[in-house]
Amino acid sequence: MDASLKTALQELDVVEKHIGIVDDPVRYKAVDEVYSLPRSRKGGLPNDEARQALRSHYARLSNMDKARLGDVEKQLIDARKSNIFQAEKLYRERQANALTAETLAKSERGEDVHHARNADDLFDQLDI
Structure with missing residues (x-):
């Protein structure tokens, strides 16, 4: 149990550090880029x-x-499980907010904005 408890505390420290990162859309962009492969994402989020x-x-x-x-x-134990489940749900919401905020900021700056005459033109611009 001692090793399991130490691991649990280390993991919760990681969560605490990531909350500081996910609350900053600019910093979280780097995490989003690192976890870009489909197998590194769940529900579209890192x-x-x-x-x-x-x-x-x-x-x-x-x-x-x-x-x-x-x-x-x-x-x-059941109460702790419920709290951890809710914590993960709230963390996913923070991830979505961080990534949405970065997308909106890019749009306002004119980055990654494409103007196309039709779908074929847009696909050509995106090299699809």
């Missing part, structure tokens, strides 16, 4: 270390041998 850590922590709680726990301990 499956970054924070999401991995939250999922790992949820799995760790789910794998606890509840047969040996009392009713109060089981309720605590």
Whole structure:
């Protein structure tokens, strides 16, 4: 249990660091670029270390041998699992907000804006 607890605390530190990054759209752009491959994304968003850590922590709680726990301990584990689930949901929302904010900022600056006569012209501009 000692090693598992140390790992859990390290993972939660990673989540805390990533919250500071995801709340800054300019900084989070780098994370989005690093996690660009389809297998590195879930639901269109980067499956970054924070999401991995939250999922790992949820799995760790789910794998606890509840047969040996009392009713109060089981309720605590269930509450923690619910909190971790909500934390991951909120983190995904922050990811989406960061990426949307960067896209809007680019648009306002005129970056990555394409003007086309029709779909074929747009596809040509995008090399599709």
